[in-house]
């Protein structure tokens with residue numbers, strides 16, 4: 001079960017680099033245009049040396065919507081693995 005958490009903290013994405021993320025944490029991107037959400041594969045990004053020290057707000061600027069024909073800007077949210085239940089998933 002994953003819950004949304006750190007996106008409410010000020011500047012969380014300016015102070016954290018990809019390397020700082022613990023395994024089990026995930027990033028979810030939400031398109032500002034079409035509201036499509038998709039998860040960002042952190043492990044895949046960490047395999048690329050130039051990405052490892054990227055701050056999450058920089059990653060946010062580089063990430064674009066994965067929906068076909070959209071490619072809009074996204075907002076990143078951090079998902080923590082958590083035993084608390086009740087996150088029913090998304091805003092839809």
Ligand SMILES: [Zn+2]
Pocket residue numbers: 031032033034035036065066067070071072
């Ligand atoms: Zn989109």
